[in-house]
Amino acid sequence: MGALHLFAPAKVNLVLEVLGQRPDGYHEIASVFAPLDFGDFLTLTLLEEPVVRLHVRGHAVPAGKENLAVRAALLLRERFGRRGGVRIDIEKRIPVGAGLGGGSSDAAAVLRGLNILWELGIPSEELAALGAELGSDVPYFLWDGFAWVGGRGERVEPFLPQGESPYRLLLVKPRASLATKDVFLRFRSRGFSRSDGSRSRKLREALCAGDWEALPELAANDLEGAAVDLLPEIAAVRETLKELGACAAFLTGSGPTYVGLFRGGEELSRAREALTRELPFVREATMVVRPFAGNTSLRK
Ligand SMILES: C[C@@](CO)(OP(=O)(O)O)[C@H](O)COP(=O)(O)OP(=O)(O)OC[C@H]1O[C@@H](n2ccc(N)nc2=O)[C@H](O)[C@@H]1O
Numbered sequence: 421m422g423a424l425h426l427f428a429p430a431k432v433n434l435v436l437e438v439l440g441q442r443p444d445g446y447h448e449i450a451s452v453f454a455p456l457d458f459g460d461f462l463t464l465t466l467l468e469e470p471v472v473r474l475h476v477r478g479h480a481v482p483a484g485k486e487n488l489a490v491r492a493a494l495l496l497r498e499r500f501g502r503r504g505g506v507r508i509d510i511e512k513r514i515p516v517g518a519g520l521g522g523g524s525s526d527a528a529a530v531l532r533g534l535n536i537l538w539e540l541g542i543p544s545e546e547l548a549a550l551g552a553e554l555g556s557d558v559p560y561f562l563w564d565g566f567a568w569v570g571g572r573g574e575r576v577e578p579f580l581p582q583g584e585s586p587y588r589l590l591l592v593k594p595r596a597s598l599a600t601k602d603v604f605l606r607f608r609s610r611g612f613s614r615s616d617g618s619r620s621r622k623l624r625e626a627l628c629a630g631d632w633e634a635l636p637e638l639a640a641n642d643l644e645g646a647a648v649d650l651l652p653e654i655a656a657v658r659e660t661l662k663e664l665g666a667c668a669a670f671l672t673g674s675g676p677t678y679v680g681l682f683r684g685g686e687e688l689s690r691a692r693e694a695l696t697r698e699l700p701f702v703r704e705a706t707m708v709v710r711p712f713a714g715n716t717s718l719r720k
């Protein structure tokens with residue numbers, strides 16, 4: 421029986437703008453997503469019995485049908501009627517409910533992997549539509565690289581920044597997690613101001629022109645006020661990152677993980693040591709700038 425090893429990267433939102441609420445209740449966003457060299461590892465092993473089994477090491481995640489990776493496999497089986505089953509092993513390194521997109525990345529990896537192992541030949545657009553049924557972030561993870569993302573997450577426009585990022589990232593998450601839904605609800609009920617999408621467009625243009633200096637100025641997240649309302653202690657994380665030499669500190673996704681951008685390795689090491697003493701999850705990472713692989717990578 422075949423097996424496939426997959427890397428499911430974490431993401432950060434370099435800019436996250438909320439443009440308004442849609443008739444379906446979701447929010448229209450404009451965002452720049454960047455993939456990291458840090459993520460989960462998955463192994464998919466085909467089984468003869470028609471079952472989907474899950475084995476997880478590392479951070480605790482929901483078992484069974486609540487798990488997005490399992491849901492991705494069940495969705496494919498239901499739509500494409502495969503007889504066999506699959507065992508999904510996840511080495512869960514991305515913290516859960518962190519704004520780093522871990523569950524969505526696992527689900528996308530399972531969609532990509534089973535499309536290959538079960539020889540389904542699903543074209544990338546159709547796979548992305550299936551992904552959107554599982555979660556707003558899933559379509560992004562079916563692509564490989566930086567992307568401008570719009571709609572509720574289903575509009576994914578990959579782009580290739582020029583040159584290499586001069587920054588190292590420090591990801592810092594307090595013990596508590598935040599549910600995306602609660603953060604959007606708070607955003608609405610507090611009437612936090614909305615954006616017009618120009619920041620995301622500007623950042624995409626700057627990175628495509630190799631202007632990495634624009635990143636610390638443009639990095640921002642409209643959900644930050646709502647996340648801080650729900651978890652006031654995270655405001656201190658931002659301040660500490662700045663005091664420790666980050667050239668920018670911003671929230672990723674619906675939080676509560678903060679991203680510190682560092683130019684120098686020494687400052688980053690000092691910040692990492694200082695924060696590790698206080699907080700449970702502190703991790704260095706790099707944004708992965710690589711050529712956009714395009715549709716064909718999904719059909720391999
Ligand atoms: C905000 C973002 C930005 O990357 O990040 P995360 O913090 O979750 O990573 C995402 O758009 C999140 O995507 P995802 O985590 O897949 O969300 P979903 O499961 O689809 O939605 C969870 C809930 O969040 C709200 N939601 C989500 C996305 C969106 N564009 N508008 C919304 O209002 C809805 O209430 C929905 O029921």
Ligand SMILES: Nc1ncnc2c1ncn2[C@@H]1O[C@H](COP(=O)(O)OP(=O)(O)O)[C@@H](O)[C@H]1O
Nearest residue numbers: 481487488516517518519520521522523524526
């Ligand atoms: N494989 C999985 N990995 C992480 N979270 C999962 C997974 N499957 C289901 N979930 C659930 O999805 C929700 C969002 O988790 P996650 O994707 O880690 O956060 P975020 O959307 O903030 O990036 C959590 O409630 C978590 O319990």
